[in-house]
Amino acid sequence: MxxxxxxxxxxxxxxxxxxxxxxxxxxxxxxxxxxxxxxxxxxxxxxxxxxxxxxxxxxxxxxxxxxxxxxxxKEDDLLTIRPTSIKQMGEIAHQLGNRHMPAQFEGNEMLVQYDYLVEELLQELAIPYEREKRKVKEAFRHIGHSHD
Known part of the structure; x- marks a missing residue:
């Protein structure tokens, strides 16, 4: 069919x-x-x-x-990021943007696919997060971009 x-x-x-x-x-x-x-x-x-x-x-x-x-x-392996301030949100959003890493937002949470380097960065910046298996509502969209 x-x-x-x-x-x-x-x-x-x-x-x-x-x-x-x-x-x-x-x-x-x-x-x-x-x-x-x-x-x-x-x-x-x-x-x-x-x-x-x-x-x-x-x-x-x-x-x-x-x-x-x-x-x-199917459930994805995610980092659920829960910044406690606009400063933390700006810091992590800037870092993820530099990596061209797609994110989704649900309420006050930022969802990204698991990456050990991002997990280390979150620990370094002391931004609250949790690694979890979770269904996402839509696919993560990778946006192609080059720095010319």
Missing amino acids: IIDKVIGNVATLEKRAPHVERVYLESDHLVKRIQRVVTDHGNELGIRLRENRDLVDGDVLFMDEKNMIVVSV
Whole structure:
């Protein structure tokens, strides 16, 4: 089966099928418009999205009266950074920006993918953080840039 569009998201769907199959994806695979995946029931699917959009956790790839296939994002190894002041936020944001490291924000937390050098930097700057396994809502976007 080839999937060419996302039907909706389980968070907003009014009607659901009774049986759910899941496609477990790493967060960096959410940005791929073309890929081959296997459901947790062993069914192989091709994804070739027509629209230019990223997949997100809970996206419904297929649904009929009995079955639906839903995207589930695997947990990432993250550093959850919790600066206690605007100064700490500025310091770590500047350092991460110099490394071209993508970050996401949830409430007062900054999320970055685990990197031992960033962990050492956080310890050096005495910025509160926690290393944890956690689902992210969207893929981390790496932005290409060169210093000419």
